[in-house]
Amino acid sequence: MLRRRHVAAALLALAAAYVAVRLASGRDRPHVPTYGVMGSPFGAPVAYQTCGFHTGQDWFAPTGMPIFAIAPGTVVYVGPLWMDGPGVGRGPHAIVIDHGGYHTSYSHNSVADVRPGDAVQRGQRIGAVGDEGYSGLPHLHFEKVVAPWTGDWRQPFAGCQGYTDPGDDWGWF
Ligand SMILES: [Zn+2]
Numbered sequence: 001m002l003r004r005r006h007v008a009a010a011l012l013a014l015a016a017a018y019v020a021v022r023l024a025s026g027r028d029r030p031h032v033p034t035y036g037v038m039g040s041p042f043g044a045p046v047a048y049q050t051c052g053f054h055t056g057q058d059w060f061a062p063t064g065m066p067i068f069a070i071a072p073g074t075v076v077y078v079g080p081l082w083m084d085g086p087g088v089g090r091g092p093h094a095i096v097i098d099h100g101g102y103h104t105s106y107s108h109n110s111v112a113d114v115r116p117g118d119a120v121q122r123g124q125r126i127g128a129v130g131d132e133g134y135s136g137l138p139h140l141h142f143e144k145v146v147a148p149w150t151g152d153w154r155q156p157f158a159g160c161q162g163y164t165d166p167g168d169d170w171g172w173f
Helices: 002-028
Strands: 037-040 056-061 066-068 073-079 094-098 103-107 127-128 139-145
Touching: 094 127
Parallel strands: none
Antiparallel strands: 037 056, 056 139, 066 127, 073 094, 094 103, 103 139
């Protein structure tokens, strides 16, 4: 009995250590932008975007799924984000966050919970997934951009060079 109890205690300690390490390493990575399936990667050639390639990642998730800030930052814009005109863009509740050195944008949202000027933390809920704008299925179009924010919702980032691959090294917690 004593031995079995020792084994059980050792296994529990190992499991706790494993969870602690996972949590600690997860905090060093960007938080996932939503709990969904990243089904359409950055950089794929597409005809429907003016740059000719997919400027972000598409995370497919049901409407209403929370959207999270991937890193700490300041909200710089909430509203319509259309590259060419109404109906072909990112919907009326898009969000842009300044992280100091790069921006992230979150589009097709059903709702936005933040306002320009709000400070946000990594993993904080900022809105919810939707199907607004140019979208055939509820999804989050998530972008990471190193170009400056122009302040113009029709062309939020000048040129096509600033869009970068958000990567896949996500921390979930
Ligand atoms: Zn997309």
